[in-house]
Amino acid sequence: MTKMVEELTSYITQNQNRYYRLAYSYVKEEQAALDVVQNAVVRALEHVSELRNREYMGTWLYRIVINESISYLRRSAREMPCEQEILNGAVQDRQTGQNTQFDDPQMIVTQKPEALYTAILSLPETMQTVIKLYYFEELTMPEIAAVTGMNLSTVKYRLYEGLRKLKLTMKEGVA
């Protein structure tokens, strides 16, 4: 094993939970998220020679995980009709297991963070990715630019769009 491969494998092992959570936030299913992480690990190992600078290892790995997640979603979009419900804003209430909609004002008040979380997950992929990386993985904007291959101003723009869209969704819900 080369030194880079050793570093990569230990980096992956240390951060595997992060990759799983990130994958899960896209695919929303345990087995699927495990598959995504596995594919991502293999891909990282196969392409490690392309990673010239170890400083980029972190952002590079996020990028691979996001890629695998999105590939998975594209494939399964047609297979899983329930996906559409999630996209339309239906929320699976954890406590009761019932489906509740955003337009139930009571739900918004009591479950706001979860509704917000669900709303984030139903944003278009690029906006979602920027918000997740910024607020959940606490990456800086330049780091997000490196992960997504966008330039810094595009990252900002996506964040702006995303937040605005979220605000609209939440407002509609409350009204």
Added chain:
Amino acid sequence: MKELLTKQEEEMLNKMMDAEEESLREAAEFYRNVPIPESLQDMVARTIEEHTEKERGQDRMTRRKRKTVILIRTIGALAAAVILFMIPLNMSEAFAKQMQGVPVLGVFARVLTIRSYSYTENDVNVNVQVPEITLADDETAENVQTPADGGVAAGGAGAAAGDAAGDAEILADGGSGILADAGSAGSGETSGAEKIADVNAEILRIVETYEADAKQRFEEYKEAFFATGGTEEEWGGRTCEVNVEYAVTYQDNSRLSLILTTTESWVAVYAQRYYYNLDLQTGETLTLRDLLGENWKERCNECITAEIERRIAEEEDVVYWGYGPEADDYMMADEGFQSVSGQTNFYINENGNIVVCFDKYEIAPGYMGMQEFEITDAE
């Protein structure tokens, strides 16, 4: 598409970020509270281990192929007398059985299962078939070839003609192929037989190492499972299947194609193929160039690209990195199939066509699995 924020929008963004900061941090809790499945750690560790082992295996094969390229280039016309020896997964067992140990007309090599065994040990079910290639000796060769009396005799003439480049043209023709074989048998046999013995030894080593490693991996997994507080109940009688099998995909009197496959299934299924392309006379591995000629790259690339595009257009849920809807995905710009190389795997199918193979993940997402492309004649 608009990508730049105006000054006003920038202010807006800052305001929104301030205003939503708290609720977004709260929402992050839902993100972080996603339970991590116990199997994650095992799966990641195992995937890494599998991969690094595979890399080592490929290094070996790469060296082998390089050596072959040089040798085959110098031999040139000897491409006429060729054995392609590989081992494929998708071959029917019946066909494999039919092929093994059955001397086909005019064939100079046979593939026999020298060992076949199954057993269960510590929850591991092992099924192994070890192939061995044997070159038919002169006597056998004579017995085997009915139409070859004339052929063998004429073989002398072939030998007299030496390594005339013209011999290469009779590659696909059964009767004439024997001529070429017989013609060069005298000079090539010793080293060919030795090299084929090397191949047999390598197969045996791969099988033995693999079997031992697979059992050890499962044992370690099991230990880790109980060491981290797993109970017998949770273990629930998990077992592991370890299989080694082979199949001959193509055989004529100049070529034999065979693939060895190792499969291991427990958390997920891991399959690996070993392809050997051997020249019967020299015992060396054949290359795509030997089989397809100088334009091998162009021919393969054309066929593969056209087939990828056809599959994307005609089939459901097909994704190839860098093609179709993925072509302008900025993240995938430098990924996906670009060209075959000297390291590209292939075998010969029952039609005598080359089938180029890409491992899972190599040119498409993992769910697409292993990818195969038959190289057919251009119209």
